[in-house]
Amino acid sequence: MTKAAIFPTKYVQGNGELKRIKSYVEHLGNSFFVLISESGYKRFGSILKESFGDSVKVDFAIFNGECSKTEINRLREEFKAKGSDVIIAVGGGKIHDTCKAIGYYEKAPVVIVPTIASTDAPCSAVSVIYTDDGVVEEYLFVPKNPDLVLVDTEIVANAPARLLVAGMGDALATYFEARASVRSHSKTMAGGYTTDTAFALAKLCYDTLINEGYKAKLAVENKVVTQAVEKIIEANTLLSGIGFESGGLGAAHSVHNGFTALEETHSLYHGEKVAFGVLVQLVLENAPMEEIEEVLYFCNEVGLPTTLRELNVTDKSKEKLMKVAELSCAETETIHCMPFEVTPEDVYAAILTADALGENYKK
Structure with a gap:
């Protein structure tokens, strides 16, 4: 009988940890692609910019709201155009799933930053893909779990x-x-x-x-x-x-x-x-x-x-x-x-x- 278990490479949780994100991800690459919603950018963009500073390249991409093949392909092209080598998802489940899909297709490290604790999806190696209209279309099982899951408990407690x-x-x-x-x-x-x-x-x-x-x-x-x-x-x-x-x-x-x-x-x-x-x-x-x-x-x-x-x-x-x-x-x-x-x-x-x-x- 073959038993198996899979885990994220690293899990970090604590009060104010988003301010320290650079120290946790800088070994993964040199150019970071941050996938975030418009409202998320308003709330957390300045924290992320301050943490990364000017020593590394960071580009922000606004998520359109649906983890669909259309959105995944759009962001894959943007990821490549920016010359990024690490993708970071800041937000909720659909942003996480989109990030995992892009990381899989582009063979890039994946960092998940949940801003809520409403599901158990952040640590998993699966993405739920929807149609552009929001209907579940398929499940994408990726070969490895995220390289890092970083949870800032202060942010979660304010949701x-x-x-x-x-x-x-x-x-x-x-x-x-x-x-x-x-x-x-x-x-x-x-x-x-x-x-x-x-x-x-x-x-x-x-x-x-x-x-x-x-x-x-x-x-x-x-x-x-x-x-x-x-x-x-x-x-x-x-x-x-x-x-x-x-x-x-x-x-x-x-x-x-x-x-x-x-x-x-x-x-x-x-x-x-x-x-x-x-x-x-x-x-x-x-x-x-x-x-x-x-x-x-x-x-x-x-x-x-x-x-x-x-x-x-x-x-x-x-x-x-x-x-x-x-x-x-x-x-x-x-x-x-x-x-x-x-x-x-x-x-x-x-x-x-x-x-x-x-x-x-x-x-």
């Missing part, structure tokens, strides 16, 4: 608290999905079976959420960095990133993908829908009530959805929810990594049961 909580929802799935992959002997995105290291990190991710999540939410609502905030940012970004990629995926993320069939859920963040997917997975597994109640308590404490009502789904008709269930069970979905067969009928039943559990718990 809306809901984004950090959404990251907790995404991270909440990490342990349960890795556990399912281990039980089913499923291969992971790392190209082998789950290592003990990846599984231990997935469990640490869950324990950190349970112990530190509520304290971190309260701190970020007040725009301050505490030890709890530091721990949750690491859980959302590094522990969950390694956990999902090298630990394995299961039903929770497939259920999230299923809910994309319902337009009323589109206003919710990825991790908010994943959190409800965790409850659905636990119902599918017939997990002990003690475990389900711990998840319900955590979600209610930090403000993650546990009911269809909180997902903006008021029509619970079988016809509508079966669309979600059928998409969740599409041939390529990771729900088939569960240690038992799962049908759309099973998912439909689990969705209604999870919703009932959530509603009853609130009472």
Whole structure:
């Protein structure tokens, strides 16, 4: 049995670290191409310029908002025209994915600088490619993880608290999905079976959420960095990133993908829908009530959805929810990594049961 695990080359996290970015990247090259949004440039452009100074060449490229082939090709041409040899992404998920794609095609080192901690994507070796209209088109699996992930906790703590909580929802799935992959002997995105290291990190991710999540939410609502905030940012970004990629995926993320069939859920963040997917997975597994109640308590404490009502789904008709269930069970979905067969009928039943559990718990 071949086991495998993959990691970013270096992970750095701390208060004010963006001011020190030059010291972390100068060994990677001599000419830096910084991909950033217009609003991001207004907020962080001066910090980056001050850090790099005049000793190295730095060019800024404004991201157009969509990680599409059109945008990737446009920026590849600009990258080459500037003579750059390192690409840096400052911002959120689509900027990160675009950066990883450009780095892959241009064979350049990749540096990821998340300004929010709402997903576990920064450390991964995958890019989600969309059409120009924002519809998922394909996944690009690149051969290596980013050369550096640099997280400035002061910047993350000043983002809306809901984004950090959404990251907790995404991270909440990490342990349960890795556990399912281990039980089913499923291969992971790392190209082998789950290592003990990846599984231990997935469990640490869950324990950190349970112990530190509520304290971190309260701190970020007040725009301050505490030890709890530091721990949750690491859980959302590094522990969950390694956990999902090298630990394995299961039903929770497939259920999230299923809910994309319902337009009323589109206003919710990825991790908010994943959190409800965790409850659905636990119902599918017939997990002990003690475990389900711990998840319900955590979600209610930090403000993650546990009911269809909180997902903006008021029509619970079988016809509508079966669309979600059928998409969740599409041939390529990771729900088939569960240690038992799962049908759309099973998912439909689990969705209604999870919703009932959530509603009853609130009472």
